[in-house]
């Protein structure tokens with residue numbers, strides 16, 4: 001390796017440690033068929049746009065046949081494509097064309113529950129002695145007619161995680177919607193059948209899986225009541241049991257039978273990094289796991305510092321590789337989240353309007369310069385905020401419509417989505433799509449879109465940003481600072497999480513001791529033309545990446 005770029009890893013690292021992932025929520029990405037719902041063909045026709053942006057891997061949220069009670073997270077057939085999204089042939093074409101462009105493709109795998117319309121459940125519900133009865137979690141009624149335990153269902157915390165099935169006289173478990181019965185992974189046939197679904201897609205060439213609520217596939221067989229301190233908390237407080245780790249190891253072995261470093265990222269919705277980190281096992285369970293405390297962290301330097309420290313404390317001893325996510329299809333977009341929490345803290349609307357995009361830009365720098373694999377959520381590269389969804393357009397039982405608004409592609413009337421009598425996008429479009437659309441931002445080098453592109457380009461060209469060690473640096477209050485890499489090629493990143501300008505360089509600023517002489521600006525969140533010597537000054541909610549001068553190492 002050339003001496004001026006040796007701040008990175010010495011050995012080749014697996015692709016999923018170097019890659020930047022981009023989550024596609026197919027319903028809302030791009031609509032080739034013109035029915036108001038995005039589809040696989042829409043994704044295929046935009047692959048070059050994703051290559052232009054600079055991402056390396058796509059994660060596709062579910063596109064399988066489904067009655068859509070949870071918009072595809074209720075799967076009726078694990079081995080097919082819902083006609084709404086296309087066909088297996090469209091999927092194959094999409095993967096082939098993605099691979100031809102060097103893009104990897106991982107898909108969602110939903111192992112904890114099926115749809116009530118899955119043939120396995122239809123059979124299970126047909127009789128207490130049906131072949132598939134034991135594939136789900138059934139319990140007899142209690143003498144007082146209450147559900148078998150006190151677990152509550154996600155999305156409606158006042159409702160039990162159980163539904164009484166009149167025809168066969170038993171309750172069935174569903175950690176989510178009534179239409180999403182939990183599979184019984186204690187039944188060996190379930191494990192075998194779910195393994196077969198993995199093989200089906202691996203044989204079709206996918207590079208891996210995002211495993212939905214994967215911590216829940218193991219359950220304490222006694223199904224004990226949730227303790228009082230967890231009352232009213234859905235599945236996240238439950239089901240962190242040893243058998244799940246055995247099941248993850250079996251999945252890992254299956255993935256390793258295939259060539260090409262197939263991988264799994266676990267959606268382990270346990271809300272501490274400590275608990276999540278155990279799902280990496282000893283390098284023999286999930287390759288990656290989402291780090292939810294970071295996704296839920298506010299725009300505050302002290303909180304981020306703590307989150308980064310905790311991530312290193314929990315993951316480093318295991319040799320586990322971190323992930324970073326700011327937005328996904330289940331939570332308000334980070335721009336909206338930061339705005340709302342600022343408003344709650346008393347920020348006036350004019351200030352929020354001024355700071356909002358700046359925060360989103362600086363957050364992009366944070367996401368793409370931390371040590372670990374970043375996952376972008378479609379639309380954050382346009383700086384999108386959540387859509388306002390009027391009551392008569394609400395469709396999601398979990399209240400998550402706002403972050404799932406369709407992606408605006410151009411400045412035309414429908415912004416890339418059908419318009420007219422009786423046709424239109426399945427959800428309202430996000431705000432400001434006259435300017436926050438892809439075509440407009442593509443034409444504007446100062447746009448958020450170009451910032452993401454510059455960031456990803458810089459990340460790929462700078463080994464220290466991908467592989468380099470992360471060292472937190474001292475910084476003024478409200479500023480997060482860290483160094484990436486140790487030797488030549490090392491970088492420093494400052495993120496001003498306050499609404500005021502700050503002066504950051506100075507003693508303790510990680511080798512950038514003298515303002516103006518410590519390094520060269522590689523990228524700034526608020527200036528597309530930034531470059532030259534770093535002055536140590538940062539604008540409000542601005543972030544900067546600086547190449548540390550070798551003589552000052």
Ligand code: TEU
Nearest residue numbers: 070073110154176212213269329330331
């Ligand atoms: O999410 C699991 C999950 O933990 C979240 O739904 C969580 O309860 C919610 O975000 C709290 O706001 C996965 C999928 O990402 C989600 O879309 C599905 O609805 C869910 O599983 C069921 O499959």
